[in-house]
Amino acid sequence: MTRRTMIEAIRDAMDVMMSRDDGVVVFGEDVGYFGGVFRASQGLQAKYGTSRCFDTPISELGIVGIAVGMAAYGLKPCVEIQFADYMYPAYDQIVSEAARLRYRSNGQFTCPLVVRMPTGGGIFGGQTHSQSPEALFTHVCGIKTVVPSNPHDAKGLLISAIEDPDPVIFLEPKRLYNGPFDGHHDRPVTPWSKHDLGEVDDGHFAIPLGSAAIRRQGKDVTILAYGTMVHVAETAVTETGIDAEIIDLRSLLPLDLDTIEASVKKTGRCVIVHEATLTSGFGAELCALVQTRCFYHLEAPILRVAGWDTPYPHAQEWDYFPGPARIGRALIETMEA
């Protein structure tokens, strides 16, 4: 066990996998010599050489495009898109190519690649460094979408993602890189060294994709969240005193529907929280699944708390961000329904 930040845990996962499997290669913009703008790949080029960890031209479509070819050859590329907001030029390569290669070639060619990308806001990044595009991936057949909420999970999930035989989108909530974020931007940052989940197992360990974690047991209402919002929801629960069960989904596709169903059937209430914009967000899918599975156990309408349907603003970041107060209001509303 070592105390690690989320960035250190992610780096450790890549390090562990690069040392176990010489087919694992890491590349992206500023990823090689410098080690990435968030330093996720720091030291990997020095340790494994330039053919295992290298810088690329600024072309997201090129990065994912060569990764598809490399994965088809038999390597396991783990590439970085510097910010999820920059992935759109690569979207065609992800949707039309990586996701469908196994299917359309009937398994002759496969695409075991991981696309890591920092996601979400809370860092005053404005509209080009704050987006949460997970729903654009969960809507695509043939890829898996993972969002960790802490260093321990980030390492175990990234190892699973690299070992997975299919393409995985690995969204890293950048606001969590250096510490859990309670949703109060005006309070001092807590470091991961003071959080239980900053304790990360050493060496190789994998958390299976498609297993949720119950972060808090509760009996009154189920909160479905992932990434940064897991911690923000914890704050809202503390502040309202409502006995909520918090489920950290960890993997959106595959989705641990059994854990969700069991919890909502127990509590009879459900609040879904995500940072991405509301309309057609992943919350809509969760809402549909929960009402289908749990309709006769529900005591109140399912509520969603999400980013407003606007581009991610700069100055109004904390008006946009679905913080503890908004989540708290939803919890109270659902309890009073």
Next chain:
Amino acid sequence: MPDHDLPHDTMSPRREVAQSPGPEPLKLHVPEPAVRPGGTPDFSNIRIPRAGQVDRPSVDVDPESIRDLAFSVIRVLNRDSEAVGPWAGALSDSELLEGLRHMMTLRAFDARMQMAQRQGKTSFYMQHMGEEAVSCAFRKALLPGDMNFPTYRQAGLLIAGGYPLVEMACQIYSNTHDPLKGRQLPVMYSSREHGFFSISGNLATQYIQAVGWAIASAIKNDTKIAVAWIGDGATAESDFHAALVFASTYRAPVVLNIVNNQWAISTFQGIARGGSGTFAARGLGFGIPALRVDGNDYLAVHAVAKWACERARRNLGPTLVEHVTYRVGAHSTSDDPAGYRPKTESDAWPLGDPVIRLKNHLIVRGAWSEERHKQTEAEILDTVISAQKEAESYGTLHSEQRPTARDMFEGVFAEMPPHLRRQRQEAGV
């Protein structure tokens, strides 16, 4: 920059004398082909060098010193059907005869499948008429393990590589023996074993993937090379430019082919090419050696392919090859060229027909005759028809014999996730 091979001048904006001291009003330049339906086809201003004229540099030449090859056309077969010049002489009689058979087989197969589509046995087909030499000749420069990333008009790579015609037809018919289980549009073949990467159907996406495959081969210190394919129209996609950047930066062991068949459905090549003179010239800014080759000359395509593949194999990096050819047929069975180009344009195409040119060359060599050609044509037709019949015994698109609905749910992931299992159950299959 020379502009010799354009139907007409599409590059220089019209200059008008200013009437006032103020700036002239701006005007949009939209290139137009020289001739539209009803007009007389005219390729007179396409400059085609005589066969044998272009030098053959050594493969480790400094790319800077062969920039002119991006504006010329490498040709081997002359008007008298002789093989001449420094690019000639690489192929024996038997190799050439084999090449002729491959092209004839592709042409016969195309004709049968085109007809099968019209008979309702499949939904769609794309033929190669006029472009047979490009893929058939290129394939013979490759070694086992090399990987093509083809478009939908390189089935010659499969035929010249010995892929069974029956499997091709089964794919086209989406029947019970379709190796792709009915999941892909006809002609979007895939055969890892035959060095033929799964065709996406989206244009240009695979150009950059070929570069990635080649980079992977270099990372693993392998000896295999990759071959990328794209049409003239699709070079406008960002994927093409990304491929050139990455191939140039990492000196990837890849051959980057552009098949310039003059037409992107109804859009003439001047729309994608813009002011660059030739498509090959796109490579120059990246420091990638760029060659143009007579795509209707089997010997020239093969010689250029050998040269480019050797560069890749010797770790000298990528080569860009523009195959100058002409799409005689329609873009696909869903297209009718009568709406956008003169019906007789293909007859006026100055580089002739690849099958006839190779046939005539073999006759000049004393290795072939009109009679043997006719006889072979009949034999090939028999072979193709019997392959077609066998494939039809496994079903055609609208027959009962087709991949199951269960097959539809398989293979999305290595292991079927719970949500798909639930959906398959719901579908009752």
